[in-house]
Each structure stands twice: as structure tokens, then as C-alpha cells.
Amino acid sequence: MKNKVGISLLILLLGSTWYFLLKEVNGGLFGYFSLILTLFLVIIGFIIFLENRDPAHTIAWLVVFGAFPIIGFMFYFLFGRNFRKDRIFRKKYFLDKQSFVKIDSEAELNYRKFKEMEEHPQKLFSLAQRLGNSPISFTTETRILTNGEETFSNIIQELKKAKHHIHLEYYIVRDDHIGGVLKDVLIQKVREGVKVRFIYDAVGSWKLARSYIYELRNVGVEIVAFGPLRLPLLNNKFNFRNHRKIIVIDGSVGFMGGLNIGDEYLGRNPNFGFWRDTHLMVKGEAVRTLQLIFLQDWYYSTDHSFLSDEYLQTSLPLHHEHGGVQMIAGGPDSEWTIIKSIFFKMITSAEESVWIASPYFVPDDDIFQALKVAALSGLDVRLLVPKNPDKRIVFHASRTYFPEMLAAGVRIFQYNEGFMHSKIVIVDHQLASIGTTNMDMRSFHLNFEVNAFLYRTESTQHLVNDFLEDIKVSQEVNIDEFTKRNMGLKILESTCRLLSPLL
Known part of the structure; x- marks a missing residue:
């Protein structure tokens, strides 16, 4: 409760300061406009903290509201409204x-084959079925x-x-x-x-x-x-x-x-x-x-x-x-963050390797920490991303995650042959996900998505082979060279990361 009150007071203080400055300088109608804007910002801020959002989202909105009230107001109505x-x-x-x-009452073959699965993929598909209400098929x-x-x-x-x-x-x-x-x-x-x-x-x-x-x-x-x-x-x-x-x-x-x-x-x-x-x-x-x-x-x-x-x-x-095939839909209508939760389980249950291809890599703290811990545990963790952007804010934001991941032992590859748009997760060369979900917060929390989860299928091995071929035409990121990026680029990337939760 104290945190909520503190956030409310901070928003009120920022908005009020902006209002009085504008009124002092401009007065008249513009002063009344700034008062109305201030009231709207206070109301919006109150709504945001009542939603119990991730602190990063809350802080990002506060900074934008405080520094750029009009732009922040427009951004919120376009991208930020989660209430209701x-x-x-x-x-x-x-x-x-x-x-x-x-x-969800299929043939005995599916049930028998499911019980024959190894323990950790069996638990994963059980989680997927519980969250997504979708049966596995053999x-x-x-x-x-x-x-x-x-x-x-x-x-x-x-x-x-x-x-x-x-x-x-x-x-x-x-x-x-x-x-x-x-x-x-x-x-x-x-x-x-x-x-x-x-x-x-x-x-x-x-x-x-x-x-x-x-x-x-x-x-x-x-x-x-x-x-x-x-x-x-x-x-x-x-x-x-x-x-x-x-x-x-x-x-x-x-x-x-x-x-x-x-x-x-x-x-x-x-x-x-x-x-x-x-x-x-x-x-x-x-x-x-x-x-x-x-x-x-x-x-x-x-x-x-x-x-x-x-x-x-x-x-x-x-x-x-x-092999096993399970189709899972996720979206803002779901009780849980379904596909993100399954990704998290895939990463944390991996025994040998975690390979990810994603055009947009802006993970939340759970996925980010899981990948670092997997690499620190000695697993072969690889991330394949585009070298060239199509969405510049997301592209630059993703680069701010690289230093910590590289330090943890994650190998990062930038695809050189054009634009890489595949959305793949492969664990232990046996379990894979393919679908529409990017490794970013918009896909996890805001978009309606659908993914197929594959276990020991011919398609799983095909994805493994394709990933290895993609690595051949990619450039591995070197931690020493990457940390030497110029200060202007680092500032741009940090700014984009600050804005990424808003989009």
C-alpha cells in the first residue's frame, strides 16, 4: 500500500510541477489546458498502479509522464491501457x-504414449495442457x-x-x-x-x-x-x-x-x-x-x-x-501467461541445451534470469537474432540484454543473410516450439498467439538442422568487441529499453 501511495504522490508531484511551470510561463488558456492534462495524468497514474504492473512498466510510464506529459498521454492511450x-x-x-x-478426452493411444514419456517432457506437456486446455497428440x-x-x-x-x-x-x-x-x-x-x-x-x-x-x-x-x-x-x-x-x-x-x-x-x-x-x-x-x-x-x-x-x-x-504434438493458444484473455510459462518451464527443465531464434528479443525478468542461470549451469545456451532491424526500438532495446547474457556464457549469433524472423525454441534436441510468439513482452502479455510444441518428431530434428545451418551464416557476438560500442549507441539502446515496456 505504501508503494502505491508513493507512486501516486510522485505522479502528482511531477504533473503539478509541469502544470505550474507552464502556467507561470504561458498563463491563460494554456494554463487551463495544463491543469486538465495534469488531472488526466494523475488519474492515469492511479489506474496504472492499481493494475499492479511490473515495476519496470510502472517506472517507465512515470518517467515518460514526468518528462514528456503530452507525448506520454498519447502513448498511453495508444499502447498502455491494460485496465478492464x-x-x-x-x-x-x-x-x-x-x-x-x-x-480433451482423446484415444487411449495418446494417454499410453504420454505415460511413456520421460519425466521432464511429461511435466512440460502436463503444464501446457493445464494452462492451455489442449491435449497432446501422437x-x-x-x-x-x-x-x-x-x-x-x-x-x-x-x-x-x-x-x-x-x-x-x-x-x-x-x-x-x-x-x-x-x-x-x-x-x-x-x-x-x-x-x-x-x-x-x-x-x-x-x-x-x-x-x-x-x-x-x-x-x-x-x-x-x-x-x-x-x-x-x-x-x-x-x-x-x-x-x-x-x-x-x-x-x-x-x-x-x-x-x-x-x-x-x-x-x-x-x-x-x-x-x-x-x-x-x-x-x-x-x-x-x-x-x-x-x-x-x-x-x-x-x-x-x-x-x-x-x-x-x-x-x-x-x-x-x-512424436508428441500439442497446439497451444495464448493471449490477454488467458488466466495465465500461457506460452511464456511454457517457455520458462522448457528453459528451466533443460538438461543439455537451449537454442532460441527470435527476431525480437526483449524478455521479461523471468525469462532473462532463466537463460542466464541455464548458461551458468553449463548448458549450451544459444540465441539467434537478426543483425539488421525492422523495428528499431525493439532492435536496440534487445542489445542491452547482451552483456549480461554473454557474461553468463550465452552464445549470441546475429543472422547475416537478410532478416531473420523465425520464432523457435529447441531444448535438448528433442523438444521444440514453433509458432507466432516472439521472445518479448508484447507476445507474452498483450498479443493473441499460437504455438506448436513438438516432442521427438521428425520436425524437431528438422528445426535442429535448420538452426545449425543458420548459425553457419551468422556472426557470433564477441563480448570484448560488443562492450566497446560508442557511448552514443549505448545511450540510444538504454533509452529504447526504457521505452520497450510501453510498446
């Missing part, structure tokens, strides 16, 4: 949980798709085979070459009688041409925006974005991973050059979980439910067994 999160998504959370219960076939050419060629090929329905959910959709190819295929499938439903994120796809949407809608594609923003500054949902990338075809084939719909993912953007990314094709039992995630998001966006056997029938078991 539970109320906004409470209905979605309970409906999602009830829906997952329907599929009759699901997965295939790693490396980069855009392989990913989009397989997606288009499978879309053309659709007979009953196509469900798509993406953060970014662009009206460019690959976006046009996708649009043409969807239009053709609708004309063939296939039902097509499409969710795009209103913020991630804000540049998507209305003509693109209208053309799809006019031929019968049901296309909706997730979290539409009519008044962005007054919209409680602005900060909570749908970062998922999901395709489900006839309930039997699914795709998920790191690639959105855009030409840059094919390496056609000269600003990025070659785009290194990873996607996953799924066949069999676990596709139903992807289907359920999509249908839940569809219901949230439209109030129309399709949670029926027509869409949720169990896919026929494959003729041979595969």
Missing part, C-alpha cells in the same frame, strides 16, 4: 475453456516449411484441394503479388462451393486496401477484422492484437508459424532482402485444435458460432505413430 482487460475478454476466456473441454504428422517459397507453394497447393471449407487467420495481409495469388485462389474456391472464412487483424493489416476486402466479400468470402478501430484513442482493445497465423482446410490440413501474407516474406522487399522464416504444416488429430482456435476467434469477432461436429470431428488417426 479481464472484463473485455472474460466472456471469450470462459467460452474458449468450455470448448477445449470437448476435445497421431499428428507435421512438416517444417523453411522460408517463403516452400511455405506459400504448399499453402496454395493445399488450398486448391479444398472441398468443404477454408479458414484463415492472419496478423498481416497485403494486397501485393502473393496477396493477389491468395485472393484469386479463394475466389475460385468460393465459386466451386467451398465455404471461406477469413480473419485479419485491424492494426496489423491497416494498410490492406478496401478494394481487396470488397472483392473477396462480393464473391461470398466471409471476411472480418479482429479488433476493428473506429476511434483508436478511445478503443480499449487497441493494445491487444491478434498475432496468429492459421489456415485450416477441410478440418484435416493446417498451417501455422511465422509467415504473414506479404511479398517481404518471399524476400521481395529490397529493404530486408532475403527473409528467413519458418512455418509448419499439420495433418491429423492436432488440426482440430487449430480449427477450434480459429472458430473461437471467429465467434469473438462475429458472434456467430460454428462449434459443431461438422467442423470439429476428430481427424482419422494416421496409420503410424509420430
